[in-house]
Structure formats: C-alpha cells, structure tokens
Amino acid sequence: MADYKQQIDYSMPHQCGLFPPPPYLYPKMRAIVLLFQCRPGLKEKYLPPELEPIEYGFDSIFISEYPDSTIGPYNENLILLNCNYKDQQGSFVLNIYVDSDEALTAGREIWGYPKKLCDIKLSPIEKIDEKNIVKGSLTRKGTTFLEVEAEILDNPPGMDPKGMVENMPLYNLKLIPDVADNSKYALRQLTQTDMIWENLIKKFGAKTHFIKTKYSKWDICHKLLEDANTLLGGFYVECDQTLPNGKILE
Amino acid sequence: MVKFDELKEVGEKWAAEYCEALNNTPSYQEAAKGWGVDFEGGMVFVMEACGEIEDDVVSFLDLKDGNCLGIKVLKPGEKPPREPIMTLSAPFLMWRKLALKEVDPISSLMQGKLKLEGEMNLAMRYARAAMELANAVEKTDTSFFTQYDLGEDL
Numbered sequence: 001m002a003d004y005k006q007q008i009d010y011s012m013p014h015q016c017g018l019f020p021p022p023p024y025l026y027p028k029m030r031a032i033v034l035l036f037q038c039r040p041g042l043k044e045k046y047l048p049p050e051l052e053p054i055e056y057g058f059d060s061i062f063i064s065e066y067p068d069s070t071i072g073p074y075n076e077n078l079i080l081l082n083c084n085y086k087d088q089q090g091s092f093v094l095n096i097y098v099d100s101d102e103a104l105t106a107g108r109e110i111w112g113y114p115k116k117l118c119d120i121k122l123s124p125i126e127k128i129d130e131k132n133i134v135k136g137s138l139t140r141k142g143t144t145f146l147e148v149e150a151e152i153l154d155n156p157p158g159m160d161p162k163g164m165v166e167n168m169p170l171y172n173l174k175l176i177p178d179v180a181d182n183s184k185y186a187l188r189q190l191t192q193t194d195m196i197w198e199n200l201i202k203k204f205g206a207k208t209h210f211i212k213t214k215y216s217k218w219d220i221c222h223k224l225l226e227d228a229n230t231l232l233g234g235f236y237v238e239c240d241q242t243l244p245n246g247k248i249l250e
Numbered sequence: 251m252v253k254f255d256e257l258k259e260v261g262e263k264w265a266a267e268y269c270e271a272l273n274n275t276p277s278y279q280e281a282a283k284g285w286g287v288d289f290e291g292g293m294v295f296v297m298e299a300c301g302e303i304e305d306d307v308v309s310f311l312d313l314k315d316g317n318c319l320g321i322k323v324l325k326p327g328e329k330p331p332r333e334p335i336m337t338l339s340a341p342f343l344m345w346r347k348l349a350l351k352e353v354d355p356i357s358s359l360m361q362g363k364l365k366l367e368g369e370m371n372l373a374m375r376y377a378r379a380a381m382e383l384a385n386a387v388e389k390t391d392t393s394f395f396t397q398y399d400l401g402e403d404l
Contacts, residue, residue, distance in 0.1 A: 056377055056381055082374070084375075089371065155362040156362055157360045159359050159365075159366050163370035167371040168374065205360050205362040207357075207361055208357075231357065232354065232356045233356070233357045233359075233360030235360060
C-alpha cells in the first residue's frame with residue numbers, strides 16, 4: 001500500500017485520496033469465469049457507437065476474490081460483452097461490482113469503470129455429490145440479482161485461459177459530467193486496458209450448472225441475460241493478476 | 251480394430267462432402283469472411299483414435315475468406331502442406347457428438363473435451379465461424395461418425 005502522501009497527490013478529490021496510482025497487483029487471486037451469449041441484437045443497445053458487437057461471441061461473467069491487492073482485499077464481479085474496436089476484439093466493461101470503497105473509487109476515478117458496491121460471494125471449491133462445485137452470488141439493496149453455480153473439472157479448458165484473457169482487452173467509456181453544464185461531459189474517453197495474468201497455479205475447465213438472475217430496478221443483469229445462452233461453461237483460475245494503466249483510444 | 255487404411259477412403263469422401271457443405275453454407279461464408287486473407291487460414295482437425303479406431307484421422311482444411319479451398323486427409327505421420335494457424339483436436343467420439351449436435355462446441359472447449367491450439371485472438375474473433383464450421387457437419391453423410399464402435403462415453 002502506498003503512503004498517504006502519494007495517495008492524496010494522485011487521486012481525486014485532491015485532499016481526500018483513497019488509492020495509489022497503477023499498476024495494481026492482485027497476487028494469488030482466484031476467479032470463476034462463465035461464458036454466455038446475449039440474445040442476438042441486444043448488445044448494441046449497451047455498447048458505445050465506436051464498438052461493434054460480436055454476436056455469438058464470448059460474453060462473460062467474472063467473479064473474483066482478491067485476498068490481497070495494492071488496495072487491500074476485496075471481491076469483484078465483471079460483466080463483459082465481446083465486441084470489436086476497429087477489428088480488434090475485446091470486452092466492453094458493462095458493469096463491475098466490488099465490495100470495498102477503495103476498489104470502487106479507484107476504478108471509477110482512474111479507469112472510469114462502471115463500478116457499484118455490492119455484496120459479492122465466491123465460495124471455495126466444495127465437494128458436493130462427488131463433484132467439485134463453486135458458487136457465486138451478488139446481492140445489492142436487498143436483492144440477490146445474480147447467482148451462479150459451476151462444476152470445476154479436473155482438466156484445463158480446451159483453450160488457454162491466459163491467452164483468452166490477454167487477447168481480450170477491456171474497453172471502457174470513461175464519462176465525467178461537466179460541473180457547470182449537465183448537458184455536456186467534461187471528459188469522454190474510450191479506453192483500453194490490458195489485464196495481465198501470470199503464475200497460473202490452477203486452471204480448470206468449468207461446466208455451468210446455472211446462471212440465475214432476479215429483477216432489480218438497480219441492476220442490469222436480469223435484462224441482459226434474458227433469453228441468453230448461459231450454459232456454455234467457462235474456467236476457474238488461481239493466478240497473479242496485474243491491472244496496469246489504460247490507454248485512450250478516442 | 252480399424253486402421254487408417256480402412257478409414258482413408260470413407261474419410262476422404264466425408265472431407266469432400268464437408269468442404270462442399272461449407273461452400274454452400276451462406277452463414278459460414280459470412281461469418282468467416284476475412285479469415286485467411288492476410289494470415290494463414292489453414293486449420294488442422296485431429297480426430298483422435300478411440301474405441302475400435304486405431305489411428306488418428308488428421309485433416310488439413312484450406313480455408314480462405316469464407317471458402318473451403320480443399321481438405322486433405324493426411325496419412326499417419328504426414329505433415330500438413332502448410333503450418334496451420336489452428337489445430338482442433340478431440341477424440342473421434344467427441345467429433346461424432348459435435349456432428350450429431352449432441353454437444354455445444356464452446357461448452358465442449360471449456361470442458362476440455364475439445365482442444366484448440368493456435369492463435370487465440372483469431373479463435374475468439376471468429377467464434378461464430380467456428381460454430382458454423384461445426385454446424386455444417388450436419389449437412390454431410392454423418393455415417394462416417396456413426397458406423398464405428400467408438401467406445402464408452404467421454
């Protein structure tokens with residue numbers, strides 16, 4: 001953890017910094033990543049005009065546990081939509097949920113990520129009926145709006161998870177409202193950030209048992225996953241993750 | 251046990267049918283547009299021996315811009331005519347399940363029953379083309395996959 005001086009010199013607002021500058025390190029993180037495919041035609045409603053939806057692509061739900069990180073321990077969920085930016089495919093960050101204020105503010109202020117606070121649960125791998133099971137859930141404002149369960153298999157997936165993640169840059173639209181004129185943005189940046197995964201000590205294929213959603217007027221999951229193909233499986237990893245600075249595309 | 255020499259003829263017949271099926275599938279042609287245009291488009295399919303099949307059946311698919319230019323069934327130990335950009339491998343039984351649409355290709359990949367090696371960026375960018383590749387199998391005489399005892403379920 002960087003010292004307080006470094007934080008207040010870096011973060012916004014100037015006198016009330018919560019976090020140090022990137023890169024952010026996430027040693028010994030673990031994550032379940034489950035793929036889905038949105039109903040055709042739905043994704044373009046959620047993507048900025050610069051991004052083109054990839055239908056039948058690899059949309060995904062990440063649920064991660066960071067036992068330690070540059071900004072302390074926390075859990076996180078990402079909802080990602082597979083898309084192209086000028087023929088470079090990647091994942092648009094539709095929503096991120098976190099359970100710490102450092103993660104919330106750093107993500108919003110540095111990268112402009114669409115983060116919200118949420119109660120995020122990711123179970124350890126549990127033996128149930130001779131199967132290795134991982135469960136995850138997201139609860140916000142009293143509603144458990146996303147629940148997943150997957151069987152963790154003994155073998156790795158047929159595609160390398162590191163290759164999948166590192167070939168899927170995160171695209172995000174960073175918007176900062178103008179304090180003087182709410183019809184304008186003070187800042188609008190389409191950005192790209194490339195996650196780095198190293199030291200994959202565990203990488204197993206996963207068979208999705210279910211991805212369940214419940215309507216919540218505060219959250220988008222139920223609408224997004226309506227009529228989606230959610231039984232595509234995914235993978236489970238334990239590794240070291242790094243989140244570097246992003247770059248501005250437009 | 252069934253050796254490669256016995257599979258060769260029926261395998262080549264199936265490969266020719268499959269190539270024709272790809273060239274007559276507009277959804278594949280649309281999804282694979284651009285494939286192999288400014289990069290090597292050749293792929294290798296490995297149908298691994300299982301059950302009574304004693305030898306792997308390895309085919310080189312010459313794919314370019316949504317078209318199949320030909321499929322060559324390789325003899326055991328024979329190298330493909332060009333270095334493929336991707337290799338898709340699975341036991342013969344798994345290919346049968348894919349051909350008969352008993353399993354989903356992406357789900358099979360995630361479960362490690364189907365293995366993809368090669369350029370991950372292209373694999374994900376052309377995921378729909380990959381699905382259309384799998385879907386086109388049903389337009390062929392699938393008896394190639396069903397006439398053998400392929401053993402126990404995976």
